[in-house]
Every structure is written in structure tokens, then in C-alpha cells.
Amino acid sequence: MYNIYFAKTEQLESFAKELKKLARVFAPLAKDAQSPKQTDYLYQRLCEDTALAFNPYRTVEPLKSFFTYKYEKVADYFNSAKNLTDITEKTVIFGVKSCDIAGHKIQDFVFLEGVEVDSLYRARRENTIIISGDCTDFKEVCHCLAWEIMPFPSAGFDLNLSPLNDGFIVEVGSKKGQELVNQHKDYFTPVKDTQIAGRNAKRQSILDRLKRHLLFQNLVSKDQVQNLIREGFSLDTWKEFMLNCVECGGCNFICDTCHCFLLADSSQKQQQNGKLRLWDSCQYKNYARVAGGANPQKTRAARLRFRFTKKFDFFVDNLGAPACCGCGRCIEVCPGKIDIREVLKDLANKLKKQQ
Amino acid sequence: MNKNIYKPIEAVVEDIITESQTIKTFTLRPKENFSFRTGQFIELTLPGIGEAPFTPSSDPNVKDKIDVTIMNAGSVTSLLHNIPKNSSLGIRGPYGKGYPLEKFHGKDVLIVGGGVGLAPLRSLVLSLFGQIDKYKKLVLRYGARTGGDLIYKDAIPEWSRKPKVDLVTTVDVGDPSWKGHVGLVTTILEDLPVNLGNAVGIVCGPPIMMKFVTMKLLDVGFKPKDIYLSMEKNMSCGLGKCGHCRLGSYYTCKDGPVFTYEEVKDLHDIWD
Structure with a gap:
């Protein structure tokens, strides 16, 4: 103490x-x-x-913006x-x-x-x-x-x-x-x-x-959310909310928990020759694409779901808690007004109707 | 402990072998100590251009050199195909878990490769040859699109002459010069000379091939826990930090890239 x-x-x-x-x-x-x-x-x-x-x-x-930057050099090549x-x-x-x-x-x-x-x-x-x-x-x-x-x-x-x-x-x-x-x-x-x-x-x-x-918001609770995401995998929620997504990546960049980055190489012409790290977004089309063109997250609906399964399934499994802190930054930033609370509630409502 | 996890070590391209029209094998000599377990992968940097993941195709017991077999399939690989000998590349890694060889001990080992997917399997085969007394039998099944797409053309006949080895190759499309089997790789998985109660199946190839081979192996009686798959995802950092290769609640880079079918069968879209 x-x-x-x-x-x-x-x-x-x-x-x-x-x-x-x-x-x-x-x-x-x-x-x-x-x-x-x-x-x-x-x-x-x-x-x-x-x-x-x-x-x-x-x-x-x-807060993460003090610890990883949207664009920075993280390593020199072997000659330094x-x-x-x-x-x-x-x-x-x-x-x-x-x-x-x-x-x-x-x-x-x-x-x-x-x-x-x-x-x-x-x-x-x-x-x-x-x-x-x-x-x-x-x-x-x-x-x-x-x-x-x-x-x-x-x-x-x-x-x-x-x-x-x-x-x-x-x-x-x-x-x-x-x-x-x-x-x-x-x-x-x-x-x-x-x-x-x-x-x-x-x-x-x-x-x-x-x-x-x-x-009165009737929000989804911490102990329900993982099940909800798993059971709601095939629901239309993803397709419906995706319609407003303009793939700006704002929800990821402004998120306190999102951590994905792109490890890139700076061009030899640039002075900063080495490894660059840039914040990345799972809402971008080529996020999961591999050489040859295969892409497991081809559609915006799949990518929206990917963002939610990461937060509410992956992190519950790996860390024991969902990766959302309820700050609501992603809600404020979204030009398509996609509201994380509403997506979860929609899953819950649709599942309830199915029962 | 101030190691920079993003910094590559230097490796010099000592030799380049053309395997097929689209595939080359690069022999690299790392300038610092570097070792890997078979099935682990490395990130290969073309300085100033980019980085891509590859599983070495050489025997991990050879410590001073590593072979990487690369298909010209994307932006980094197309440029890699044009580099001259003695170029300097960067290596990070090794990453991932590799093949759990000890689990194969005393068993019939079935290895099924498709196209350039034979690359990591060559490393596995060479490791198994190094301690062949530990395994009952090695059954190799390899398919490529055409005779011209087969890789390791010199090594394959040599492997097939080794004791305990049963090797069959096939091509999807034959031509007059091709004397062997014609048909998809699944067509040479009938009547496998293995004891199903005591066998493992290791599969590497394009996702569509792995899907159908897995279905076939299940069909002939392999258990999901005995089928080992090399999952192809967008591995970038190699350390479970950058997020790109997530597969359900795993990261392909650190939890794989080799998974048993048991581990991934309930996940969505594993073959995409």
C-alpha cells in the first residue's frame, strides 16, 4: 500500500x-x-x-500514442x-x-x-x-x-x-x-x-x-460478450454495420487497445534507411493478404467482424479480459457512425430473436 | 537485454539455383550465428524494399548456411528473384514452433507436399534422414501442376532410393515427356502403405491443396490430431505483436505456423 x-x-x-x-x-x-x-x-x-x-x-x-507512434523507425539495418x-x-x-x-x-x-x-x-x-x-x-x-x-x-x-x-x-x-x-x-x-x-x-x-x-442503454456485459461474438459469427450484423464503413482505420488508430502495426522497409533513397513501424488497421483491405493474392479477410463485413473477434474473443482467450476499455473513442471518430455498443447490442438482439 | 527485435542480421547470398520457371533456391550464409528447428520460419529482408516470411528448406543440422526456396508470387519475391549472387539480405528469426519431431518417433511418417510447399518439407525430410532409425517409415507424396513445376528434381530420385522411403510424385497436367503419375495429389493418397493406428500426416502446399488433402486423410482414417498443417497467413513481425497473422485465438507466427488439424478445425475460414 x-x-x-x-x-x-x-x-x-x-x-x-x-x-x-x-x-x-x-x-x-x-x-x-x-x-x-x-x-x-x-x-x-x-x-x-x-x-x-x-x-x-x-x-x-x-495513451498508446506516447509509447508507439503512428510512423517511426524501429531498427537500423545490420550495417549500423x-x-x-x-x-x-x-x-x-x-x-x-x-x-x-x-x-x-x-x-x-x-x-x-x-x-x-x-x-x-x-x-x-x-x-x-x-x-x-x-x-x-x-x-x-x-x-x-x-x-x-x-x-x-x-x-x-x-x-x-x-x-x-x-x-x-x-x-x-x-x-x-x-x-x-x-x-x-x-x-x-x-x-x-x-x-x-x-x-x-x-x-x-x-x-x-x-x-x-x-x-437505459442496456449494454452487453463483460461475461456475455465472448459467447455473443462466437455465436454471432454468421449473423447479418456484420454486413449491415459494414455498409457505413469507409475503411479509414480511425477506429483502430484512436483505440487504446488496438496495437497492430505494419513493419515496413524505408526506401534506400531515404536517409532513414531501416525498419519502419506504422500503426496498421485490420479494416484495411490488404491487412491479411498474403503473397499471391489470397486474402482471408476479403470483405468489409469480414474485417469488421475481425476487429470484434480480436477484441472480444482473442483477448478473452489470451488475456482473460476483452480488449475494450469503454472509452468510446472509436464511436466518436467513426465517419460512418458505427457504434461498438450498437454492434454488440444488435448481435444480442438477433440471437435472442433466433431462440 | 536490449536486443532490438526488429533488427535483421546480415546474410550473403552464396548460391542461387533455378528450380522451375517461378521457383528459385537461395543459399544464404548468415554473418552471425543463426540456427533454426525444422518447420520454423524466418523473415527475409530485401533492404530498402520489404520483408517476407519463408520456411528454410535446408537441413537444420547444417549450421553455417541456410537454403530458402522462393516462388515468385508477390512484390518482395519478384525482386528477390532478380538479385545477383553475393547480395546482402537481412534475416530475422527463427520464429514459430516448427515440427514436433519427438511426436513422430516410432511412427509411420506421411509427408504430402504441393508445389512450392515441398520447400519446408525438404528441411523436414533431411532432418528425418539424419535420425532415420527413430521412424518406422517415410511415405512421401508430392504433386505439382506440371513436370516443369516440380522442384528438387535431382534430390527426389535420390530420396526415393533411401531405405524406409516410399515416394510417389504426380502432376496435375501431364505432357509427352512426363512418364509418371498424372492427377491431383489426392489421387496418390489411396491405399497408403501406412499403419493408420500409428501414423502422422504432414501437409504443406497451397491452402486449397491442404484442404483437400486434409479431407482425404480424414477420409482414409487419420485422426485430426495426427494431421500437421503449415498455415499460410500474413506473418510479419514473427513475434505475435503486429497482429496480421491472427487465426482465431492463435497467432500463426508464434503458435504455428505448424498446427494440427485438431487445433484449427473449429476455426472459421482456415483455408482462405
Whole structure:
């Protein structure tokens, strides 16, 4: 069990300023500061004069964008002795939410476990401090609770902030986080029981509101979803929802859990001669194509289903949990208005009718 | 432990053998230590162009060189077919699980190849020859489209003369110069000289061929757990990270590429 502290807003501001001396500090910036509860939040690197903002809900970008990039060089060819892991920078990220942390577990599973470790990912992971925060509000698309993810994290962060009156309760979640607090003792005071009670009340309040928001949506639950996907394999749901898909790949790129990448080779004419890694999308036509032209995911319907079987069947089998954190980013980004909640509900409804 | 998993090692093309109009075998000499188990695959990089997966076709006991037999079928392979000797290529791997040889011990081993699918099977055959006393019998069945499409033309007669070996080849379409069997590979799977209670069947070839051979083997009495298939999917990273080769709840690259039919029979679209 780690310690819990309290920091006044000005103290946290000063703490963030101190952090800027040690690392690159990213924090969410409101797109429209006049309406903090309606606007979107985007990560921005804190400069000298930008103030720290507290985002009531998750940012637009997924947390993974700090650990793998949409386009980057991951290896030189054999003629170079350079090791790309040596150049990762110390980074602090404010504004991470519980859904992001849940999604990040999937990224960790992919890149840190398995046959071999991705050392570039690991270097970034080790050089990054995650300062998360409770959700104090939610977007229409938010549905973390459907996957039994709370709107405030209980683990997986270095520090977690819970806003309370004129400051924040700061919960330590890791050794790295404790060290950071120890190095900046002046900004933190011991937390009082009344403050903890205040945090609990606020947490209960957001939980109740989110539950009410989700109640009438009648969402598919975590323990049903794998069966649903398996039994719904041949349903028309895939063909119907596919009609709106323009194969932009946005759902994958914006997803906190999607991790697929294309390993490509840069042209010899380019300076960056070596292996490139680009985020990839299973919604693209040639994603599964092999030499000679055979393609097991030929149709958009097959590819839409592929995205769902990966999230709700593959990951349940391999990791014990679905690879959806309920952040709703894919719903917001989709130009065809394909809603992950609606696809699952449609499968459930069609199966019910069949019975 | 700061190994970069995406970085290839250098291998020099020492020899190029033309097997057929569309297939060549490249002998590569890796500049660093490199070894593989039969049935595992490698990613071969043509620097600045691209990368593609291949299962080596040589004996894994030969440590300083590896053979890769490549059909001109896609963008990388067509360029590979045009590289000169002494070119430098990149190798990553080996990846996947390969053939579980110990499970074949004491059994009749049936090996069925189709077209360029004989490439990984050559590596298997050479491994089996290296410890032939461990196996009861080696039954080889190989089919290609025409006589001109058969690969390892010199090796095949040599194999058929080895003790314990029963080898038949066939072509889909015969011509006046072809003296052997004509018909799809499934037509030479009747009356197999194997003891069905104690045999394994190993199949590699185009998906459509593997499908019909698998059906045939089931038909003649092989059990799903005794049929070993080389699944062809879009393996890219080789490590179960990039996602492309997913097959149900497996990744072909790390859980395969060799699967028993038992493991994959309930998955959707395995032959596509």
C-alpha cells in the first residue's frame, strides 16, 4: 500500500513546473476553455506559461500514442551499431484516465510479454511517469462500467489525482511515484480522513451518474460478450454495420487497445534507411493478404467482424479480459457512425430473436 | 537485454539455383550465428524494399548456411528473384514452433507436399534422414501442376532410393515427356502403405491443396490430431505483436505456423 497526500492547486502547479525541469511534461489542454465540461481535451507539451488543466474525462488521443507512434523507425539495418532505445526521453503525462490505464494493460501485454520484449516500448515505458486523474464527468460515448472498469483508477498509475475543493488528493501507485513525491516533499501534505471521505463521496457521485447514463442503454456485459461474438459469427450484423464503413482505420488508430502495426522497409533513397513501424488497421483491405493474392479477410463485413473477434474473443482467450476499455473513442471518430455498443447490442438482439 | 527485435542480421547470398520457371533456391550464409528447428520460419529482408516470411528448406543440422526456396508470387519475391549472387539480405528469426519431431518417433511418417510447399518439407525430410532409425517409415507424396513445376528434381530420385522411403510424385497436367503419375495429389493418397493406428500426416502446399488433402486423410482414417498443417497467413513481425497473422485465438507466427488439424478445425475460414 502506497501513501496518499493532499496538494493545493497552486502546489500542484508548482510541482508540474518542477517536473518540467526534469522531463517533457504533457497535459491535456481544453479545446474551448470556456466550456470545460463540453469540450474536447488534447495532450499538449507544457511550456513555460501554460497552466495545468484538469480534464473531467479522457483526452481525444489514446495513451498508446506516447509509447508507439503512428510512423517511426524501429531498427537500423545490420550495417549500423546504433541502438534506438538509447534515445528515449523522460516523460511525464498528466490527465490519464482509468480507461486509458485499462487499455494500456493490453499494450503492455503485447509489447512487454510474449515471445520477446519490444525494447523500444519498454524504454519508453520505463522513462514515463503516468499521473492519472479521477473522472469527474463523462462523455456520451463513455461506457467503461460496461466492462467493469471504474471511472477512477485503483492501480496502474504512478500518481493519481482526485480533485477536491481547492486542491487534489494525490494517491501514490508505484515506487516511481513515491520517489517523485519524496523529491518534492514541500508540495504535499498528509491527507486528512475528511478529505478521503470527500473523495469517496465524489467517486460515488460520478459512479451513480454514469450508472444512470448507461442504465437505459442496456449494454452487453463483460461475461456475455465472448459467447455473443462466437455465436454471432454468421449473423447479418456484420454486413449491415459494414455498409457505413469507409475503411479509414480511425477506429483502430484512436483505440487504446488496438496495437497492430505494419513493419515496413524505408526506401534506400531515404536517409532513414531501416525498419519502419506504422500503426496498421485490420479494416484495411490488404491487412491479411498474403503473397499471391489470397486474402482471408476479403470483405468489409469480414474485417469488421475481425476487429470484434480480436477484441472480444482473442483477448478473452489470451488475456482473460476483452480488449475494450469503454472509452468510446472509436464511436466518436467513426465517419460512418458505427457504434461498438450498437454492434454488440444488435448481435444480442438477433440471437435472442433466433431462440 | 536490449536486443532490438526488429533488427535483421546480415546474410550473403552464396548460391542461387533455378528450380522451375517461378521457383528459385537461395543459399544464404548468415554473418552471425543463426540456427533454426525444422518447420520454423524466418523473415527475409530485401533492404530498402520489404520483408517476407519463408520456411528454410535446408537441413537444420547444417549450421553455417541456410537454403530458402522462393516462388515468385508477390512484390518482395519478384525482386528477390532478380538479385545477383553475393547480395546482402537481412534475416530475422527463427520464429514459430516448427515440427514436433519427438511426436513422430516410432511412427509411420506421411509427408504430402504441393508445389512450392515441398520447400519446408525438404528441411523436414533431411532432418528425418539424419535420425532415420527413430521412424518406422517415410511415405512421401508430392504433386505439382506440371513436370516443369516440380522442384528438387535431382534430390527426389535420390530420396526415393533411401531405405524406409516410399515416394510417389504426380502432376496435375501431364505432357509427352512426363512418364509418371498424372492427377491431383489426392489421387496418390489411396491405399497408403501406412499403419493408420500409428501414423502422422504432414501437409504443406497451397491452402486449397491442404484442404483437400486434409479431407482425404480424414477420409482414409487419420485422426485430426495426427494431421500437421503449415498455415499460410500474413506473418510479419514473427513475434505475435503486429497482429496480421491472427487465426482465431492463435497467432500463426508464434503458435504455428505448424498446427494440427485438431487445433484449427473449429476455426472459421482456415483455408482462405
